[in-house]
Amino acid sequence: MSDAIVERDRALFGPLSETGRGFYLTVGVLGLAILWGAIAYAVQWSEGLGVTGLHQPVSWGFYVTNFVFFIGISHAGTLISAILRLSKAEWRRPITRMAEVITVMVLFIGAGQILVDLGRPDRMMNVIQYGRYQSPLLWDATSISAYLTASTFYLYLPLIPDIAILRDHLGKRRWLYAVLALGWRGTERQWKILNRAIAIMAVLVIPIAVSVHTVVSFVFSMTIQPMWHSTIFGPYFVAGAIFSGIAAIIVAMGIIRRIYRLQSYLKPIHFRYLGQLLLVMTLLWFYLTFAEYLTGYYGNEPEEMKVFWSKFTGPFWPFFWAMVVANFVIPMVLLVRLRHHAVGKTVVASAFVVVGMWLERFIIVVPTLSNPRLPFPEGQYWPTWIEWGELAASFGVFILFYVLFVKLFPIISIWEIQEGRDVGLKEVEERLLTYLPDGAADAAMPEREKVLT
Amino acid sequence: MALWGMVIDLDRCTGCQACVMACKAENNVPAVGPKEAARGRIISWMHVLREESEERTRFLPRPCLQCDDPPCTKVCPVYATYRNPEGIVAQIHARCIGCRFCMAACPYNAKYFNWLRYQKEGPGQNPDVSVRPKGVVEKCTFCHHRLQKARERARAEGRDLVAGDYVTACAEACPTRAITFGDLLDEGSEVARLARSPRAFRLGEELGTRPKVFYLAEMEGHRRV
C-alpha cells in the first residue's frame, strides 16, 4: 500500500489524528452523565433497589426496558452488515464498520442493564454456579454472550487490515496498532484467510442475532401474563430490533458525516437505501403490532383487555400513542418520498424511531405488570433520579465508547473502500453481466468469487 | 408423601386480617413504614383482597397459592425458588440474585421483594424462619418451618406425623375458621373433603398453575339494599 492510497482517503484519518475542542467538550458532557449514573449506582448498591421507583406489582421498569431496547439496537450492526455483506450490496462499504461498532458497544450496555437491575449483583456468580437452564434468563445469557463474542470477532476481523494501515502510516500509538494488527502484512495467504473468516462470521452471526432477540422476547412470552404470553413475540422482537437497529445506524451515520465531514463517503444514496429499508421495517413493525393487538382485542380476554385499555386509553396512553406516532406516522410521512433531502429526512425519522422503539419496550414491560390479575392496587410506576441517571449513563457510555472508537480506529473501513474502488467496480460490472440473459460474463466468474465474497 | 394444601371459605371470611397479622408475626415480616408503604412496597405474604362487583363484595385472602405447576419456579435462573417434593414452593433467600423474574411470572402477585433492608434487628422475632436481606424475593412458605418442627416432635415422640400436627399460622388464627389446612392426599382429611366440595374453585384455573389453595364460593349473594 502506498502513501498515495492513504492520501486519497485522507478524510478518513481526520478523526484519528486531530483532536479538537468539540471532542473534549463531548467527552466532558458524557463524563458528567456517566458520573451521574455512577453515583446513582453507588447509592443503589448500598441502599438497595428501593431507591428506584419500582414497587409491588411493577417489579420491572426502566432497567428492563433499557435492556430490551439496547439489545434491540445491537441488531443494527452485525446483523445488518452481515446481511449486506452476504447480499454483496456494494453500497455497504462505508457503513458496515459503523454498524458493527454499535453492536458491540450496545451489547455490553444492554447486558449491563440486567446487572444494574439485580437486587443482589454481588451474587451474580450464582448464575454460573447454580445456573438453571429452564429459565429464559439463562437462554438470554447464553445467547447474548455468543452474540457478543461473534460480534466482537466480526468487528475485529475486518479491522485488522485497517489497523495495519494505521500502524504503518499514522505515526501515533504505534505500539497499540502493532499489537492489534497481529502481524498483518497483507500477504495473499493472509487475505485469503481473512476473507474466509469474515465470510464464515457473516453467516454465523445472523442466526445468533435472530436468536438473541427471540430469547429476549421469551423472557416475557414464556410467562402467562396478559399481553406477554404471545407466540408472535419472537419475530415481533426481532423485527423491532432490526427496526431500531437500522434507525440507530442512520442516526450515527448522520452525526458522523456531519461532524467529521464525511459527506463524500456517506452520500445521500446511502441514506436513501437505508431509508427504504427503514420504511420496509416500519411497515413490518406496524403489521406485527397490528396483528398483536388485534388478536388481543378480538379475543377480548378480560385480563388482556385490562392491559390493552390501559395502553390505549388508560394511564399509558401518552406512551402508547407517542410510540405509534414515532414508529409509524412520522417515518411514513418522511420516508415515502426520498428523492430530495434524503439525509435530513431519514435521520429525523430514525431519531423518532429510536425514541419510539424505546417507548415500545416500555409499553411492553410496564403496563402488564401494572395490571395484576387480582384486584391489587395498580401501581403507578415512575422512575426516580437513580433510574434516569442509569439511563443517562447508559447513553453516555455508549456515545463515549463510540467517540473513543472513532478516535482510535477508522470508523469507515479504509481497505474496504479501497477494495471497492479497485475490484468492486469491475466485479459489479461482471456480476451485472451474469444477471443479463446473454451470459456474456460466464467465463470470468469462478475465480473472482473466491476473492470477493 | 404428603401434598400440603389449603381451603379458604369465602362465605366465612370477614376480611379481618387476623391471618395477615398472624403471618407477619410468625414469619418476621416487618412493617415497611409509612414512606415505603406509600410507594406500594408493603410486604404481605397473606394479602386480603377486596373483590367488588355490582351485586356483592367479597374478601379474598391470598397467600402464595403453592401452585403444583408453578410458573414462578421455572423462570428462576439460579434455582432460588423451587417446588419441593411435598408441593411447597420454597425460596432460598441466600441464593436469590434478585432478578424478580419470578415476581413477573407469578400470576397472583404472591411474591414480594425486599426493595430495601426492611428486616431490622430486634427482639420478639421467630428464630425458626430465615432472614431476608435486601434485594431478595420472599413469599408465603406455608409456614414450612412448622412442618419441620412438627416432624421433629413426632420423631422425638416416636410416632408418625398426624393431621393437625402441622397447621399454618394463618389457619390457626382465623376467627371464622375460614382457613383449613392439611394434606390433600389424605382422602379423609378435612382439607381434602372441602377441596372436593362443589363450592370449591381455584384462582385462575384456566392458567393451568394448579394451585393447592382452594376457595369455597359464597353460598348466597350478599345483597345490597
Added chain:
Amino acid sequence: MRVSRRGFIGALGGAAGAAALARRRLATADVASQDLERWATPEESWVPSICQQCPGGCGLLVRTLDGQVAGLRGNPHHPVNRGALCPKAFGALQLLYDAKRLRGPLVRDGQRGRFRPIAWDEALGLVTKRLGELRAKGLAHTVAILGGQYRGSRDTLFKRFAEAYGTPNYIRVRCLHPEEPALAHRLMQGVTTPLGYDLAGARCILSFGVGLLESWLGPVNASLAFARLRGGDGPRGRLIHVDPRRSQTAVKADRWVPIVPGTDGILALGIANALIREGLYDRDFVSEHTFGFDDWTDARGQRHAGFRDVVLGEYGLLAVSRTTGVPVRTILEVARDLATLRPAVVIGERGPAYGRDDVHTRMAIHSLNALLGSIGVRGGLLVQGELPLAALPPAEQDDAAKRGFAQARIDGAGHGRYLLVSSAPQVLPERISSGEPYPVNALVLFATNPLANHPAKEEFARAFERVPFIVSFSPVLDESAARADLILPDSTFLERWQDDHVRHVAGFTCLSLARPASAPLHDTRDTGDVVLQLAKAVGGSVARSLPWESHEKVLHAGVRGLWQAGRGHVISTPAEESLQRVLERQGYWAPQFASYEKFWEALVARGAWWDPTELPVGRKALLTTPSGKFEFYSTLLRQRVEETLAREGNVAPFVTALGGRDRGDRLYLPAVPLREREEPSDFPLRLNTYRLVTRPLGGGGNQPWLLEQPAVHVRAAWERWVEVHPETAARVGVKDGEWAWVESPKGRIRLRAKLTAGTHPDVVNIPLFGGEGPSPNDLIANEADAFRGFGLLNTTRVRIGKA
C-alpha cells in the same frame, strides 16, 4: 411444654440453605446455613396469657425463648376463642417491644410537659405524701380516679382503694360494661347480672349497629358464632345488620339495612309493628311472660296505653320508613326473617349511644327479643352465671374514709340528670373547672387517655390545669400522661399478672388467669402491685383493707373460691373436657385437684377456669321485675324516678333528659319520638365514627403492623382518612385519595378522602384512631349523654371540602 430446637435446626440447615436469627438478633449479613450451628438452642415455652387489646379477653399462648417473648397464638382450649385470634392480638408483640415505651417512672421537671426520671421509691413517696396530706385535711374525696377499659382484679383493687381511702370518685370511662347488665335489660327484665347473647345458638341475628365482626365485645367470639351461622352442619342462618355504614359486618351480613343514624329505635318499632300486625310474634311468650303489651289499668284505676297500641298507632311502616330511610318492604322482610328463622336474637347494645333517645332506642330494640320470645332460650338471651370468686374481707373504713366516701360524687353519677349511670366521665372536666361541688386536688389516670379520646378533650385539657397533682399509670407517653405530674408506668399485659372475666359470652362462666409471660422489659411495675404498695404506705385502715403483698396474692385469694365452688374445671383438652361434662350433666362432679395449690398451678399453666354446664337457666331467673315479667312498660324506671323524687325532691333534669313530663307514659315505654327531618344547614353531613377491627384499645399508635394494613375496605396505610360517598365527594369536588377538610362548628381536620359507596350520601365516616394526629374528637361537640355519662358521639353535623 418444652421442645428441643437442636434437631430442628439441623433439618432447617439441611433444607434450604436458610439464614436465621441469632438468639432473636437478626444477623446483619446473609448467613449461610452452616453458620446456624454457632447459635445456642434457646429454651422454648408457651405461657398462657390473656389478650387485652379489646374487651374480648381471648386466651393466648405466648411463646417465650429463654424467657423472652417471641410470638403468640390463640389458646386452643380457651372457651372464649378456641385458639382463634383477631389481628389486634398480634399487635401485642409490637406493643411489648415498642421502642417508645417509658423506661421507668417520670416526674414533672418544672413546667408541665417536661419530665425527668425518678426512682420508684421516691415516686411512690411523692404520691403517698400527697394522699396522706389530703386525707389528713379531710379532703380524701377530692382525689379522683379515672379508669379506662379493664375488668377483674384491677378494677377490684382500685374500687377497694377508693373505698378505704375515702373517695367516692372512682370514675370509669366506659360505654359498654361487660360486667353490668345492659340498660334495657336492666329496665325491662330487672336483671342485675349481665345477660349473654347466645350468638352461637341463634339462626337469625339482627344487629342494630353492633360491630360484631369488628369491635364490640370481641370480634373473635362473635366470628366463631358467625362461622356457625354460615353452616357447616346445620342449615344456614342469617345475619341482618343495620348500620348507616357498609361495615365489614354489613358486607358479611346476608342483609345490610342502611339507616339514618340515630333512628334505630324507630326502625325497631316499625319491625315490631310488622310482627304484631302480621301476627308473627310469639303469642305464648307475650301473653304469659310480659307486662304492658296490652292496655292496662293500674291500682289507682288509671288506664295506660299498651305497647301494642302505641306501636300500631304511631309507628306505621310508612312513617317509620320516612324517618329511618329504610324501605317498607325491607322492614317487612326483616320481620318475616326474624319470625321464621328461629331462634332469633336482636342486639342493640352498641357502645356509643344511638343519640339523644338512647334509652328508648335500646328498649325498643330489646322489645323485639320479647316479641320473638327469645328470652331465656338457647339462641336468644341467656343469663350469665356469677363467678364463684372468694369474697375478699370487707374493706375497712376509718372516719376519714367514711366522711370522704359519703360525699357526693363529683361527676354526679346516680343523681339528677345522671340518675341511671354509674360513672359520668364526660361531666368531670366541667366540674373540675368550676370547682363545683368541690375542687379536685389529685387526679389518677389509669388506662385512659381523655385528652385524646373524649369529645371533651379540650375541656379536659383545661380542667387538667386546675388539678394540682396528676398521676398517670400509662406505659407510654400518651397525650394525657404528657400533662401529668408523675408517671408510674404500668407493665404491659404480657409482663404482669392478669385476670379477666368475660361476661357477655352466653353459655358459660369463665375466668382467665395469666402469669407474666416475660419479666418487665423496663423499669415498670404492675399497677396492681403499685396500688397495694401505695395502700401500705398510706397505712392505717387503708393498709389493712389491702393487706396483700402483691397483685398475684390478690388473685390467689380470689381464685380459691373457684376451687371451692364444687363446679366447673380448669380448661383442658377437648377429650378430657367432654368426659367431665358428661359426668357433670349426670350430677357428678369430682374435684380435679387434691389441693388448692395444685389447682392454682394448673390454672396458671392452662390459662382459664370455666363452668360450661350451668345453662340453660329458666325464664324466671331472667325476669326479675316487680311484675315478674318482661316489662314493655318499665315499672322499674318509673319506680326509680319516683324514689328519686321522694329523696331528692326534684327529678326534672332526668325527666327532661328522658323526654319531658309531657310524654307521660311514653317515658317508660320503648317509644322513640318520630322526629321531623332536620332542616338543611351549613353543616349538612352527619359524622359517624366507628372502630376498625385492627384498632386496639389505646389506639395502637405503637403497633406498626396494624397501622400499615388498617383495613381492607379502603386502601390506606399509616394514614387517617374520611369515607365519603362518591356523590357527596363529586359535589364538593374531592377525588379519591385527595386531602379533604372535615369541618364542624367545633373545628376542622384534614384527612385523606376515600370514596366509598357504602354509606348514606349524607353520612361521612371517620374510623377512630388513637394517639397523635387528627381525630374525630376534634369535631365532636361535648354533649353528654344522660344515660351513659359519655359524650354523644354520633350527633355531630359536618361539611367537607377540598384541602
